[in-house]
Amino acid sequence: MANTILVGAQWGDEGKGKIIDVLTERADIVVRTQGGNNAGHTVYIGPQKYVLHLVPSGILRPGKTCVIGNGVVIDPVSLMGEINGLIKLGVNINGSLFVSETAHVVFPYHRELDELRELRKGKNKIGTTKRGIGPAYGDKAARTGLRIIDLIHPERFAAKLKVRIKDNNEVLRAFGAKGLSYKKVHDAYRAAGDALKPYVRNTVTLLHEATQRKANILFEGAQGTFLDIDHGTYPFVTSSNTTAGGASTGSGVAPNRMDKVVGVMKAYTTRVGEGPLPTENEEIADMLHGMGREFGSTTGRARRCGWFDAVATRHATMVNGIDELAVTNIDGLDSLETIKVCTGYRCGDLKYDHVPNDIESFSNCVPVYEELPGWQTPTTGITSWKKLPQKTRAYLKVICDLTGAKLTIASVGPAREQTIFV
Numbered sequence: 001m002a003n004t005i006l007v008g009a010q011w012g013d014e015g016k017g018k019i020i021d022v023l024t025e026r027a028d029i030v031v032r033t034q035g036g037n038n039a040g041h042t043v044y045i046g047p048q049k050y051v052l053h054l055v056p057s058g059i060l061r062p063g064k065t066c067v068i069g070n071g072v073v074i075d076p077v078s079l080m081g082e083i084n085g086l087i088k089l090g091v092n093i094n095g096s097l098f099v100s101e102t103a104h105v106v107f108p109y110h111r112e113l114d115e116l117r118e119l120r121k122g123k124n125k126i127g128t129t130k131r132g133i134g135p136a137y138g139d140k141a142a143r144t145g146l147r148i149i150d151l152i153h154p155e156r157f158a159a160k161l162k163v164r165i166k167d168n169n170e171v172l173r174a175f176g177a178k179g180l181s182y183k184k185v186h187d188a189y190r191a192a193g194d195a196l197k198p199y200v201r202n203t204v205t206l207l208h209e210a211t212q213r214k215a216n217i218l219f220e221g222a223q224g225t226f227l228d229i230d231h232g233t234y235p236f237v238t239s240s241n242t243t244a245g246g247a248s249t250g251s252g253v254a255p256n257r258m259d260k261v262v263g264v265m266k267a268y269t270t271r272v273g274e275g276p277l278p279t280e281n282e283e284i285a286d287m288l289h290g291m292g293r294e295f296g297s298t299t300g301r302a303r304r305c306g307w308f309d310a311v312a313t314r315h316a317t318m319v320n321g322i323d324e325l326a327v328t329n330i331d332g333l334d335s336l337e338t339i340k341v342c343t344g345y346r347c348g349d350l351k352y353d354h355v356p357n358d359i360e361s362f363s364n365c366v367p368v369y370e371e372l373p374g375w376q377t378p379t380t381g382i383t384s385w386k387k388l389p390q391k392t393r394a395y396l397k398v399i400c401d402l403t404g405a406k407l408t409i410a411s412v413g414p415a416r417e418q419t420i421f422v
């Protein structure tokens, strides 16, 4: 399989969890490289549903090594909750999971500030997951963050946390909020730090050794291309590099060790949170929500839905270097008579065949659509490319050609068996 980077080609929630799980079969190591517990990867194995927020989805396949890399921001209390939940479900974690000592720590003041800043923004809010992700990456960039290596050294941690709590309490009070108790935060985090210690490693050297023995590494992306801090619809983005480059900086595995980029995209488009979504459409949203689909796995929020946006996915191919595509949720379109695909944008007199950098222009873009016939046949039980309706194959060919990469996986349902290798 070689070293493969998996990215979301849209606004997150592309169904990456399932594709990661499928690709993990051929991987030795699975690495998470950015984001925090704002992510939610859902994997179904038989009747059991697993929702993973920080632990790489590879943990669900015995014998695989999973790494939480330096680029991730970790709420250790939440991570320990997730680990204990997995252990209860019979998943083996010991010796399988390693956590980077240089990953940054998310604290309760990050969560509080996330919420307070959103409130203050009012109608201009980002619609964050309120997990403290932005403020934690803010501290990292401002060089005021604490890292996992600090968390597992009690004295160092106590001294640094004291200063951070004092500073942040001043900020919280300026917002009109209550300050946090140093002792409460300290005790909860130290307990989590002790529990986490056996998993903590220098993951850069661990991964370097793995590349030297030619292990196959899968870099699992969280969120999606248009939530990238540099390449997304800023400021309506998350605070990390969700695009392929983030896999290198977030793991310490050099770019010239990467072999392939797989982009995951839904057969339509969804987004949670605020910000532009040119192909947003109420009818398709009602249809999908009516089917019980498209509710966020982290916050439970109903996702905004729209037609497939090929301008966006083509842009994603450009910034990620996508070689292969996995298209998910094809069955979500099974009942439609006609399906629209956005092939360009119009903004006043201007025509765009790429995503404009100016958020104002992007917000005012009107999609130009091509219409394709729907297949109006259930696809959920289909297990081979040849057995897919001809109209489904034609639709997939059009969206992958427009995106500019090769279709290799078509997914017609959440289960492992509902995966068609093309």
Ligand code: IMP
Binding pocket: 011, 012, 013, 038, 039, 040, 126, 127, 128, 129, 130, 131, 132, 133, 134, 222, 223, 227, 236, 237, 238, 239, 272, 273, 274
């Ligand atoms: P934050 O990452 O919580 O700061 O949220 C910033 C934006 O990214 C918001 O619009 C969120 O809804 C979105 N977001 C963050 N994580 C995910 C995810 O895993 N899936 C989809 N959207 C996400």
